[in-house]
Amino acid sequence: MANLVFNITLFHYLILALILFTIGLLGVILSKNIIKALISAEFLISAVNINFVAFAFFVDSAKLTGFIFSIFTIAIGAVELAIAFAIFYLLFKEKKTVNINDYKELKG
Amino acid sequence: MNSAEILTSVIFYLCSAVIILSALLTILSKRIMYSLIFAIIVFFAVGFIFMLLNAEYNAIIQFAVYGVAIPILIAFALMFTSYKTDKSIYLAFSARLILTLISAILFVLTLFNILLISSSVVDWLFTSQSSLILNKYEMFNSISNGLYIKSFFALELIAFLVFVIIVGFSSLTLFKGKRNG
Structure with a gap:
């Protein structure tokens, strides 16, 4: 038992990423503030990055593909947030609110 | 078990606790500025997790992008x-909250079960398997080789994507401004 606690393995990192991903998912679904939902979406990307880096460290420590892909994911996450804020700001100029429930015409 | 392993585990548990608590406080804070501050703490703690995994390159990018630029x-x-503050905007307390919580619990339990099942199939899940430990120079060299040689086209694609998005957003904003004016 002490070995499982003090010997940090891939399992520990996967559990941490799973908890962070779940919290981010809850934030995206439950938040009524658009900005808070977008911040929660970044938690999802951070959880995925932890998985990438942990797998690269424990399984693929020669080629380090997970490390490289994690860098691409960080760039994509930043771009996604910028685009989301741009769209949100353009919508905000029309509606003047940050409440998700006021943007019902986006349902299609 | 040596002292380095114990220190690593203590740092890991500390960072994990900070990540989980701050992520929860991000969602549960009523003021959005507090949410942003807790989110910054989460992003920095994730960077420290990267450093524990010998990924200093990723940790620095995490600090620079998620710790500074995105906030x-x-x-x-x-x-x-923020010129029109709406205090009623918090969390959606309704049937959606209960359904989402139940779904989240099922999601966590399912993935936890999958992890436990896969631990009996693959043997590296519970053992700190690191057959090849690279030093700092080799790690940097390997990442640079992968980034600038092996994944060169992906890197160029990302750069092109960022460029297109910046130009597209600028032109979109200009177009919108002209229409409003």
Whole structure:
């Protein structure tokens, strides 16, 4: 038992990423503030990055593909947030609110 | 078990606790500025997790992008949209909350079960398997080789994507401004 606690393995990192991903998912679904939902979406990307880096460290420590892909994911996450804020700001100029429930015409 | 392993585990549990608590406080905070501050703490703690995994390259990028750049973007978004504060905007307390919580618990239990099942199939899940430990120079060299040689086209694609998005957003904003004027 002490070995499982003090010997940090891939399992520990996967559990941490799973908890962070779940919290981010809850934030995206439950938040009524658009900005808070977008911040929660970044938690999802951070959880995925932890998985990438942990797998690269424990399984693929020669080629380090997970490390490289994690860098691409960080760039994509930043771009996604910028685009989301741009769209949100353009919508905000029309509606003047940050409440998700006021943007019902986006349902299609 | 040597002292380095114990120190690593202590740092890991500390960072994990900070990540989980701050992520929860991000969602549960009523003021959006507090949410942003807790989110910054989460992003920095994730960077420290990267450093524990010998990924200093990723940790520095995490600190620079998620620790500094994205919070500045979010802070500007808050400043642009905060002239009309709506105190009622918090969490969606309704049937959606209960359904989402139940779904989240099922999601966690399912993935935890999958992890436990896979631990009996693959033997590296519970053992700190690191057959090849690279030193700092080799790690940097390997990442640079992968980034600038092996994944060169992906890197160029990302750069092109960022460029297109910046130009597209600028032209979109200009177009919108002309229409409003």
